[in-house]
Every structure is written in C-alpha cells, then in structure tokens.
Amino acid sequence: MRSIPDEQFRSWSHGLLRSDEKSYAELFEASYDALFGYALYITHDQAAASDILQDVYLKLWQVRETIDPERSLRALMYQMVRNFALNHERQRKRHAAEAIEDDHPSVRFDTVNDDELDAAKLKENLQLWIDEMPQRRREAFMLSRFEGLSHEEIASLMDLAPKTVNNHIVLALQHIRKKLDAFREMESSFD
Amino acid sequence: MKREHTYHLPTEALEGLNEAQQRDIQDMWDLCGAVAPITPAAQRKADVKAHVMAAIRDERERENARPALRLVRSSDLFASVSYRIAAVAAAMVVGLAVVLSPDADHYRALPGAVAEQISLSDGTDVLLAAGSRLSVPGSFGSEDRTVVLHGEAFFEVEPSALPFVVKTADARTTVLGTSFNVRSWPGSMSEATEVIVESGRVAVANKELEAIVEPGEAVTVSPFALTPVETTPSYRLAWRDGGFSYDNVLIGTIIDDVERRFDVQVKAPASIRLRPVTIHRNEVTDAAEFLGDIAATISVRYRATANGFEMYLD
DSSP, X not given: OTTSOHHHHHHHHHHHHTTOHHHHHHHHHHHHHHHHHHHHHHHOOHHHHHHHHHHHHHHHHHTGGGOOTTSOHHHHHHHHHHHHHHHHHHHHHHTTTSOOOOOSOOOOOTXXXXXXXXXXXXXXXXXXXXXXXXHHHHHHHHHHHHHXXXXXXXXXXXXXXXXXXHHHHXXXXXXXXXXXXXXXXXXXXXX | OOOOOOOOOOGGGGXXXXXXXXXXXXXXXXXXXXXXXXXXXXXXXXXXXHHHHHHHHHHHHHHHHSSOOEEEEHHHHSSSHHHHHHHHHHHXXXXXXXXXXXXXXXXXXXXXXXXXXXXXXXXXXXXXXXXXXXXXXXXXXTTBEEEEEEEEEEEEOOXXXXXXXXXXXXXXEEESSOEEEEEEOTTSTTOSEEEEXXXXXXXXXXXXXEEEEOTTOEEEEETTEEEEEOOOHHHHTGGGGTOEEEEEEEHHHHHHHHHHHHTOXXXXXXXXXXXXXXXXXXXXXXXXHHHHHHHHHTTOEEEEETTEEEEEOO
16 A cells, blocks of 8 residues: 555545546555454454455545645555444453454465575564563554564554654564574574 | 565665775665565455445435435536636625725624624625624625625525625535535634525535535635535524524534633633533523533533633542
8 A cells, every 4th residue: 555656545535535446446456455354453364354355445435525635545444443442352352252363374484495495484483472572562563564564654644653663663673683583593502 | 566676775774884894784785675575365366446436325325315416527617717706806806805905895894793694795695703804895786795704693695697606715605596605714624615505506615626415515725625524504593693503513612602702711620621512592591501501511620710711620
C-alpha cells in the first residue's frame, strides 16, 4: 500500500463518495494483501483475517458518504483493520477454551540441500523470534518493516508517541540480534 | 499486487547509537526482509471480494427500489467547467450582494410566536418559524429569485420562469413553482440543512452533489452527502400550526425549538440533551405542558425557573 500514491487514494475516496463500484473494486484489489498481512500480525489466524477484512470492506462501503477526501483513506483503512482485529482478539480471549491453531506450518526439509536448509531454518527461527515479541512491539515493527509506514503514521494508528514507536522498533531489532547470537552459538557448538 | 519488502530502516532508529550498534540494527533490519509476509490464499480472497461486491449491489438495489434520491454530480449538471465557474462566481456575487446591499429586505420572526407570514414581491408566500431570519436582496425578481435563510421556513412559491433559490449555510435549494420546507440552524445539535417537499420537485445541492427531491420526500444535507430521511411530511410540517413533531430527534434540538417558539430559557444537562425521542403534538400552547410530556417520555424531572424551565435527573 506504501507504493500507492496519496493522489490515487484521494481519487478512490471521491469514487466512494459518489458510490462508484469500480473505484471500490480497485481499492479492494490494491489494498487487500497488505491489510490481510496486518490483520494476520494481530490475529495469527488466516481464517479470522479474511473474516475481518470482509467486515472492514463492508463497513467501508456503509460509511462511504462520510469519507473526507482530504484525510488519508490509507490511514482510515489501517485503523479500521486494527479496530476490527483487536475486537476479534478480545472476543477470542473471552472464549479462551478454543484449541490453539497451528500458526506455523512446519517447513519441509526433505528435498533441500544444506545451504537451503540453513536458510530455511534461519527464516523459520526469525519468524518465531518475531512472533514471541510483545504484541504491540511486534505490531509496530511489522508495520515499519513490511508495510513501510513512517513512525508518525504508526504512532497515530496505535495511539502512541512517535518516540515510543521508535523504541519499539529498536528493541525489536535488538531482540532479534540477541536471539540470532544465541542461535549461532548453539549451531557452532554442534559443528 | 506484489508486496514490497524493500523498505528502508527509518533513520530515527539509528539515532543515539554507536557505530557497532547501528550496524547491528541495520543488519537485523535487512535480515528480517527474508520473512516475507504471508499472502492471502487466492481463493479465499476471491470469495471475500465476491461477497462484498454482491453485498454492495444488493444495497444499491434496495436503494433504487425505494423512491430514492437521484444523485447527480454537480459537475455533470454543468456542461462545461467555465459555465460552472461562472455559476459559482454568480452565487458568490449574490451572497455578497445579500450581505452588503443596503436595499436588501431582512425579515425576522421574533421568538415567542408560532411564525411570521411574509408575502414576497413575486407572490411567493413564506411562513417564517420563530427566531428565523430571511434576507431578500433588492435584485429579487429581476434577474433571479434568491433568498437567504437562517432557521426554518415553509415556502409556497409562485410559478415563474425564474428559478427560486433558498440559500442556507450548507445548501442551495432550487425550485420553479412548488411548496417545500427548509430547516437550517447552524451551530445547533442538528445543524444539517433539512428540506421537505410538499408539492412539486425541488433540487437540493451542497458543494459536491445535487439531488432531486419529490413530493413527500425529505433530505438532509451535509458537506459530503445528501441523505434521504424517512419522515411523514404532514407531521414534520406541524410547526406551521403551532405543533411539534419529532422522529428520533435529540432533545437538545427540540429544546432549541421550544426556546424560540415560547421565548423561554430551558436548562438541561448534556446527558439529557443527547437523548433522542419521538414525540408528536398537533397544537402546543403551553411550553410547560410540552416539556412535561418530554420529561415523562424519558423519565426525567422538570421544574419552572425564573425565566423558563429546567430538566434534570434525580
């Protein structure tokens, strides 16, 4: 979504204001993957993420006449996904008896050589280290690293000070550094 | 759409760190690029898209089924941009003329009465609600028939080739010959201009859109939308005979009307003002009785004060 110019979002906003289906469909195509990723950071559940996005896009159509083209539609959509996803999380925690989903399909190693195996293993570990961070730290980091949102945009989305966002991101990277050191030490002890 | 994982580390993240720490942070940032975000399953995405597109088409069909407003872009109404600019310029001149022209007539319905009956030079009759103002420029009737309204009025417009235009804070209401009601109280709790049509067709516009409103229909205007309102026009026009009629309206808005109509002060906390009620009274001659009815509807108390009334919670 970062690569889509503000101009384009403004044009979609105007399209929504006049109930233009074509603008709506374009916006869906352009924004779905990134918003799906964001819903997934929060829920860790692909089925829930699609449900959340379905609700978000329906809601967007319902409120289309109140959209202000001078305000960022991109920020509005991230905010809607966040609200729906956090709401989903609250409900899920209320029904905590549910089974824990398998979030991390294991990587298959049978057909890869040693180098690829190392790369795959490292990638799998990186994913684990990211997942084990506190929720808000992971959210700030993922938005910065994979969605290209600025500190200011993340701060406004998560209702934090930009300085706090920066702290989260630095701490996230330092956390991964520490984990990586420990991982390499363990690997070399097997050699 | 392809996802990008090539974002740069925001420079803020390196501030206040020594060289080795900066290198570490940068390395970890680059390394994490390997963790591509999970892309949604194509089939599931297609299902979601099909579902939401079907839902919005359903909604549009429902909207078309009811005698809805036909929305047209203002820009589509004017064939050329220059014509549109000319129209805007003309509107601004009219607006200025109304404000500046010393020969404009200013009508005012004083608080404490039901309404003021006015006959304009073209034969149009206006019933001006208590506390409302109507400005009629000196040019009225020669090149146009434009009036400026602050408040609420019912118009019975004399048919003529010259369009009759009512300007309010956020809307222009244009007609040829018809009867309709315009309500616009800027700064109040329900400040959006509301137009109710009794007979004939009326064009209502904000800066962006224009809608044609048919007899028996009502519309509210906000800067970005024209919204049809479900209402019973005969009820909503009860004010002309001293009645009060509200369908799910905030008490704060009703209190404003009561204050103007009876020239009294009504005190009420926000917790009461923000509650919506539905109430209809044909002829109200006594403020105390009507406020008592409202208070009873929502189970709050009221009492007389030196210059009016107070509604309060126990």
